[in-house]
Amino acid sequence: MIDVNQFLSKTAAELPPSGIRKFFDVAAQMENVISLGVGEPDFITPWSIRDETIASIEEGYTSYTANPGLLELRQEISNYLKNRFNIEYDPKNQIIVTIGASQALDLAFRAILNPGEEVLIIEPAFVSYPALVTLAGGKPVQVGTKAENGFKVTPEQIEEALTPNTKAILICSPNNPTGTFLNKDDLTKIAEVAIKHNLVVITDEIYAELTYDEDYVSMASLPGMYERTITINGFSKAFAMTGWRLGYVAAPEALIQAMLKIHQYTTMCAPHMLQHGAIEALRNGKDQVEEMQRSYRRRRNYIVSSLNEIGLECHTPGGAFYVFPSIKNTGLTSQEFAEQLLKKERVAVVPGNAFGESGEGYIRCSYATSMEQLQEAIIRIDRFLKSLNVKQEQVAIEK
Amino acid sequence: MKLTKEELEILYILEENHRLSTGVIAKQTQLSEEKVEEIIKKLEENKVIVSYPAIIDWSKVEGQENVIAMIEVNVTPKRGVGFDEVAERIYRFPEVSSVYLMSGAFDLSVTVEGKSLKEVATFVSEKLSTIDSVVSTRTHFILKKYKHDGVIIEGKENKDRRMVVSP
The missing domain is CATH 3.40.640.10 (Type I PLP-dependent aspartate aminotransferase-like (Major domain))
Incomplete structure (x- = not known):
């Protein structure tokens, strides 16, 4: 048997795999998953x-x-x-x-x-x-x-x-x-x-x-x-x-x-x-872009208020469709938090350390998903936090 | 009526889904729940928000399938009241689900719902056509609804085709 790896360039061999990939493989095989892990709009391209x-x-x-x-x-x-x-x-x-x-x-x-x-x-x-x-x-x-x-x-x-x-x-x-x-x-x-x-x-x-x-x-x-x-x-x-x-x-x-x-x-x-x-x-496309903006803004406001309410501190981000709450009060690493949340409550988020070391202690939640899904996700995350016995102090929302 | 940015935003939200709780709307708009309730009440009182109906696909419900016709009506307007009087005579019938005054080749567009073709036909010939100022009617039956009030009844696009996790 030939070891095919020998044909690889040093650059390709040493390139680290994306931290998201591993997580995707696990989440993709599960059913009834609410995904806050999607890095793209939930709209379809305007007709x-x-x-x-x-x-x-x-x-x-x-x-x-x-x-x-x-x-x-x-x-x-x-x-x-x-x-x-x-x-x-x-x-x-x-x-x-x-x-x-x-x-x-x-x-x-x-x-x-x-x-x-x-x-x-x-x-x-x-x-x-x-x-x-x-x-x-x-x-x-x-x-x-x-x-x-x-x-x-x-x-x-x-x-x-x-x-x-x-x-x-x-x-x-x-x-x-x-x-x-x-x-x-x-x-x-x-x-x-x-x-x-x-x-x-x-x-x-x-x-x-x-x-x-x-x-x-x-x-x-x-x-x-x-x-x-x-x-x-x-x-x-x-x-x-x-x-x-x-x-x-x-x-x-x-x-x-x-x-x-x-x-x-x-x-x-x-x-x-x-x-x-x-x-x-x-x-x-301007009108449609504005309509989508309005929709994202509403969902951002909703998820920021809700996450802070259930005890995951997060700042109000000025744009994109992500919030990046801290999970430090759970005592878990980003990876552990994301894995356990997926297994126990079937909510997919992306561990913050996938985006660099300074992301450790945070998770990325995408709110590019329907309000119904977001509401259900909040219920599930809340239940998950309670199961961890995290002291859920309501966090004041900064504007 | 000039609305504030917050009032307008609440209208947009309710137009899309009026079943959201005021608690959720409050979070979406960064207003207090009391403020949201106050705004909604004001908009209702001013009849900016007229009603909160659901869009129902009756064709899916056994025994409830209905027949809908859109009728082009030509009328003779009356001095002083114009089209309003005859429109009112028409919209009072419970069979009538909408009445619009139109520009163009006819005057009133009237939507009539009934249990059967016969029921609608009877309504048109015995009630609608016999109104004094009604000159003529042309009845078009709806065969299938694809989109109603901005909502696609059964689209292919409702499925989320995105990957579960992506960068």
Whole structure:
């Protein structure tokens, strides 16, 4: 017998598996599970977007498109970024349509990182970030945030993590998994450090439309930031289009042109017919996006109040569709809590440490599920906490 | 009537599901339960909220299958009362489930529900057509309901196709 493992590259062999994967395998085999573990909208893509895509297939739009995507779509993206966030990107040479925001991140890291250069990742963070940096030859440097700061990074924390090899800092607001929203002040503080130390800022704005209390400010719109910012966004969360795998990256021309070389060799272009759906989304999807926003906001308010009421302390996240309550008063680890909750009460949540060490002591609950399911989940979690004999002190809700 | 942001939000919530308890609505809106009750009461008193019916698919209930017809009615409006008087004469019949004044080729759109085709036909010919100002009627029977008041009766999309856990 040949040991096939010998054929693996060192990089692939050493890449850690996603902390979520293991949990998924257990949960997927159980019945009657209420899942608060889903990282995507519970809405189906609005019909007009699907309809436009079906029509484009019927009309025969089945060829490649230009490498950066249909110019018509890039023009719509450019208009959207200008109107919504007041940042100007030339559709001709500053925007690439990608296979989800994930590919946009991959392109960004590959375009800017020399071997061994470091990227600061604000944790808890989306599971892919460190791996993408590693795959691009860089070194991910985790900067853990604290609940008492609302999971916001402080300039001091960033400066402490800097080395002569630090190239970039990656931020994501609203954040997966904490839901933390960075307002203009928060971003300005990060921007000052970036300017002072000549860092690139990669900003993952995939949840920008799911912001509930304050207006969204885009990093690239801040003074002195445009040239050093790579803006990443997509259609997945705002328009409930996760399965379409459509995102985009916008940046200064030289960066985009470097990314475009990588993009054309690795993927050629995003699927043609789906790009037609994306055009429709940007042109006519606003009302539906707002309706979804309202629905998420209600559910966020409900789950934050309810979790605090049953004794799981959680801050009110400004965006995305996650809450990140502390489970420290149970004496269990995140992993133990999630496993026992799943086994005893059939509620799936994701252990916080799947998103980095600083997530230990927390769980991620997604509220992208129906109100009925959320209400039932709260009843079950409450019962679970009682079975653990946790002192359920009602926690005052911070606004 | 100008509504506050909170009042509007409560209307949106109730329009989607009026069976949510005031406790849940209070949490959703970050208002006190008393405040939610107060707002709902005010909206009811002002007839902004008119009623709380359920959408029922009677075709699923044995022995309760009904026949629904949408009737285009042309009428002669009367001086001083316009269409209101004849509309009122029509909507008073319990068989009538809706009456709208329409723009276009006819005047009133009247929905009539009955136990059988015959029952509806009898109503149209003996009650509706015989009203003085009614000039003509065209009756269309509903064969199948796909969507009613924004709700898809039996959609393919109700199933959650997402994975149980995803990043």
